[in-house]
Amino acid sequence: xxxxxxxxxxxxxxxxxxxxxxxxxxxxxxxxxxxxxxxxxxxxxxxxxxxxxxxxxxxxxxxxxxxxxxxxxxxxxxxxxxxxxxxx
Numbered sequence: 549x550x551x552x553x554x555x556x557x558x559x560x561x562x563x564x565x566x567x568x569x570x571x572x573x574x575x576x577x578x579x580x581x582x583x584x585x586x587x588x589x590x591x592x593x594x595x596x597x598x599x600x601x602x603x604x605x606x607x608x609x610x611x612x613x614x615x616x617x618x619x620x621x622x623x624x625x626x627x628x629x630x631x632x633x634x635x636x
Contacts, residue, residue: 590625598626606634 601619605612612631619629 592625596624596626598628599624600628600630602630602632604632604634605636607636609636 603612603615603619605615608615616629616631619627
């Protein structure tokens with residue numbers, strides 16, 4: 549093995565070891581987060597920003613109604629949906 553190949557191999561091993569340690573750190577850290585409870589109070593639309601969803605639909609005549617209906621079932625009060633016909 550040439551010296552440059554040996555250095556690249558050593559760097560690859562070091563990077564692999566680093567990635568394993570970082571993965572274990574975040575995995576352990578993630579288990580310390582509390583479980584979120586379901587929200588029971590209604591959201592106040594005055595304090596929430598307006599969110600605009602743009603749906604690009606191409607040849608989706610059969611699916612677009614279910615898609616839009618499922619978006620409106622969300623409990624976010626200040627929502628705007630724009631459906632764009634993408635050259636169908």
